[in-house]
Structure formats: C-alpha cells, structure tokens
Amino acid sequence: MTRRTLAVNALARVEGEGGMFVQVRDGQVEAVTLDIFEPPRFFEALLRGRDFSEAPDITARICGICPVAYQMSACLAIEDAFGIEVPDEIRLMRRLLYCGEWIESHALHIFFLHAPDFLGFDSGIDMAREHREVVEAALRIKAAGNDLMSVVGGRSVHPVNVKVGGFHRLPTVAELQAIRPRLAAALEDVLAAVPLLAGFEFPDFDQPYLYLALGAGQDYPLEAGRLTTSTGSDMPVAEFGEHVVEEHVEHSNALHARYDGDPYVVGPLARYSLHYDALSPMAKQVAAAAGLSQKCRNPFRSILVRAVELAYALEEAVRVIDDWQGAAAPAIEVPVRAGVGHGATEAPRGLLYHRYRIAEDGSIGEATIVPPTSQNQLAVEGDLRAFVQERLEMPDEQLSYQCETAIRNYDPCISCATHFLDLRVERR
Numbered sequence: 001m002t003r004r005t006l007a008v009n010a011l012a013r014v015e016g017e018g019g020m021f022v023q024v025r026d027g028q029v030e031a032v033t034l035d036i037f038e039p040p041r042f043f044e045a046l047l048r049g050r051d052f053s054e055a056p057d058i059t060a061r062i063c064g065i066c067p068v069a070y071q072m073s074a075c076l077a078i079e080d081a082f083g084i085e086v087p088d089e090i091r092l093m094r095r096l097l098y099c100g101e102w103i104e105s106h107a108l109h110i111f112f113l114h115a116p117d118f119l120g121f122d123s124g125i126d127m128a129r130e131h132r133e134v135v136e137a138a139l140r141i142k143a144a145g146n147d148l149m150s151v152v153g154g155r156s157v158h159p160v161n162v163k164v165g166g167f168h169r170l171p172t173v174a175e176l177q178a179i180r181p182r183l184a185a186a187l188e189d190v191l192a193a194v195p196l197l198a199g200f201e202f203p204d205f206d207q208p209y210l211y212l213a214l215g216a217g218q219d220y221p222l223e224a225g226r227l228t229t230s231t232g233s234d235m236p237v238a239e240f241g242e243h244v245v246e247e248h249v250e251h252s253n254a255l256h257a258r259y260d261g262d263p264y265v266v267g268p269l270a271r272y273s274l275h276y277d278a279l280s281p282m283a284k285q286v287a288a289a290a291g292l293s294q295k296c297r298n299p300f301r302s303i304l305v306r307a308v309e310l311a312y313a314l315e316e317a318v319r320v321i322d323d324w325q326g327a328a329a330p331a332i333e334v335p336v337r338a339g340v341g342h343g344a345t346e347a348p349r350g351l352l353y354h355r356y357r358i359a360e361d362g363s364i365g366e367a368t369i370v371p372p373t374s375q376n377q378l379a380v381e382g383d384l385r386a387f388v389q390e391r392l393e394m395p396d397e398q399l400s401y402q403c404e405t406a407i408r409n410y411d412p413c414i415s416c417a418t419h420f421l422d423l424r425v426e427r428r
Contacts, residue, residue, distance in 0.1 A: 063413055075163075211270035
C-alpha cells in the first residue's frame with residue numbers, strides 16, 4: 001500500500017484564508033478537501049433584531065472586494081418583503097454601481113491573482129518585472145472601477161450611499177461625465193491585454209457541472225433577474241431554497257451547497273454559457289479574440305471569460321453614463337410591513353442570495369445569506385479530485401502548485417463563505 005499526501009496549509013492569491021488537502025492511496029485519489037478554517041462571522045445572527053434599514057450597511061462589511069453585491073441583494077430581498085420595486089432610473093444607477101464592482105474585482109483577479117499562474121510568477125509584483133506595461137494598465141483599470149464606486153456609492157470600499165429603496169444621493173450628470181474618460185481608457189487597456197491572456201496555455205479540462213445564474217432579460221445578468229440553469233430551468237428567486245440545500249461538513253467553516261442534491265457552479269462560466277446572447281457585440285468580439293466559443297466548461301479558461309465580462313462592464317458603465325439624465329428622486333418611499341423577501345444578484349464570483357423575514361415593526365427576524373464561494377466549494381473539490389487523478393506522475397511541489405491554480409480558477413472569497421446560519425450561546 002502506498003500513500004501520498006498533498007497539503008497546502010495557506011492558499012496564496014485568494015481573498016481570505018484557507019487550505020487544501022489531497023490524499024492518494026494506491027494510485028487513486030481517496031480524499032480531497034478545500035479547508036476553510038477562517039472563523040465563522042455569524043452575519044445572519046448579527047442581523048437579527050436590527051432594523052431593515054441597517055441591512056445594506058451591515059452586509060457590505062462581509063466583503064471588501066464585493067460589498068455592492070451584498071448591499072444590492074439585501075435591498076432586493078427587503079424590497080421584495082415590502083412588495084415594492086424601484087423605478088428604472090434607480091435600477092440603472094444600481095447597475096452602474098455594480099459595474100464598478102465588477103471592474104475592480106475582475107481586474108484584481110485577472111491580472112494580480114490569476115495571471116501569475118499562467119506566466120510563471122509568484123505574484124503580480126514579480127510579474128511586473130517582465131510585464132510592467134500590463135501591470136500598470138491593470139492598476140489603471142482597477143482604479144477606474146474604484147473611482148466609479150466612489151462617485152456612485154460614496155466611497156470605493158463598503159459604499160455608504162446605498163439604501164433600501166434607492167440611494168441617499170444620486171450623482172449629477174457632470175460628476176458621471178467627469179469619470180467617463182477614465183472608464184473609456186480602461187476599456188482600451190482591457191482590449192490591449194486580451195492577446196496576452198488568449199496566449200496562455202490551458203489544460204484540457206471540461207467539467208460537467210450544472211450551471212446556475214440569474215436570467216439575462218434584455219441585459220447580461222448583473223444586478224437582478226430570475227434563476228436560470230443549464231438544464232433549462234427558469235424560476236423566480238423565491239424558489240432558490242426549494243432547490244439549494246446547505247450542509248455542514250467537518251473540514252470547513254463554510255456551508256456546502258447542493259442543487260437538487262448535486263454540486264453546481266455559479267460565476268462567470270455560468271453567466272457566460274447561459275447568457276452569451278445577451279452580451280454586447282463588442283463583448284462578443286472580445287470573446288472571439290480570446291478564443292472562446294459561446295459556451296465554456298473549462299474552469300481554467302475562466303480568466304478569459306472574466307476578461308470578456310470586464311470589457312462588458314466598462315462598456316456598460318459608459319453606456320449608462322451617456323444615457324443618464326437624472327431621476328425624480330434618489331429613492332422611493334418604503335412602506336414597512338411584515339413579510340418574507342428574497343433577493344439575488346451576480347457578484348463577480350457568482351450568484352449571491354439573501355432571504356429576510358421582517359416583522360411588522362421593520363425589524364429583521366431571520367436572515368439567510370448564501371455567498372458564491374460556498375456554492376462553488378463542492379465543484380472545486382471535484383475539480384481537484386479529477387485534476388490530481390490525471391497528473392499523479394507530477395512531483396508533489398509542482399502538483400500542489402497546479403492544484404492551487406485550479407482553486408484560483410473560481411476566485412474564491414473565503415472570508416465571504418464563512419457563515420453559519422445559527423448562533424447559539426449557552427451559559428450556565
């Protein structure tokens with residue numbers, strides 16, 4: 001009997017802290033775990049008893065990379081509980097703010113967290129020694145996203161301008177036009193980087209998972225939509241809990257999610273494969289230049305799909321700014337009532353679901369938050385199992401590094417994933 005163990009105690013170039021464990025016995029992969037050991041932060045429990053109006057600001061603190069996703073999903077869920085919908089002008093401004101988050105997050109992942117894997121560098125700083133122009137362009141792209149979030153959201157990290165029903169204040173036409181040139185220049189930087197990304201070597205590694213993403217409607221899915229799957233399902237967000245079940249596992253402080261009992265994938269590959277037709281002509285040209293077909297099932301090519309989405313988000317931001325003529329009011333009136341509401345948006349890493357039970361006085365009685373990384377965790381472990389099985393001849397150090405690359409395909413936000421639904425303290 002021969003045994004072989006691969007262990008990475010601290011994953012590099014991911015948001016948060018986690019590890020990887022792979023055990024092989026007699027030539028067969030026996031155990032694979034993505035160990036999320038960050039302490040759970042109990043955000044659902046922290047929300048109980050709070051006024052509904054506090055939810056967007058509290059949930060934004062779950063993540064410094066994608067706070068807008070948490071704010072928007074919270075707003076949609078609470079507005080659903082109250083039976084209200086915001087007008088198109090406010091929806092468009094939410095979409096613009098969300099574009100800012102996609103821009104800064106995708107730029108960070110593509111150029112600083114994932115590209116070094118394909119170019120043979122340990123970090124983005126090391127990569128700058130040979131690809132200075134690419135790194136400088138990446139910094140400009142990310143800065144443009146941060147600037148957009150500041151203009152619309154009040155600041156670039158944990159925006160303070162979002163509220164249930166809309167915004168505290170809307171940016172002026174002049175403020176938006178002032179940032180437009182930076183967004184247009186960032187789009188040119190993305191287009192210039194596509195040939196480099198397209199030249200990466202990707203392993204042949206198509207995976208069979210079910211895809212879940214918001215429906216596109218007339219636009220590529222971002223700040224709202226229905227639930228759609230690669231099996232043809234199309235349903236309201238309220239039915240999320242009828243299909244997705246979370247469970248505790250011994251090795252992780254993140255819940256594992258299954259869709260009708262099976263692993264599934266959310267994120268860029270799901271959005272792109274389900275809603276390629278909703279991309280703009282320019283974004284489709286980027287996809288073609290990157291060598292992508294209309295569907296993508298190879299997680300290693302997710303860096304290319306993110307580049308397509310990055311270009312789309314920049315173009316979409318410019319479009320919204322050009323069409324923006326202001327709104328009658330920054331927010332609508334929010335009539336408080338008891339109810340249960342559901343909301344979901346597309347965080348950069350995938351679908352983010354919120355559910356709230358609101359009491360008559362507007363206090364939150366129950367909160368459920370299902371982040372993308374916990375939904376993808378079973379798929380990540382499945383990828384590792386298949387990936388290692390096909391590459392057992394590699395030395396441990398090389399194989400471990402390639403496994404880390406496979407994990408980074410999903411751009412996991414480990415801190416976001418560390419949630420427990422219940423917090424009970426017993427004192428005697």
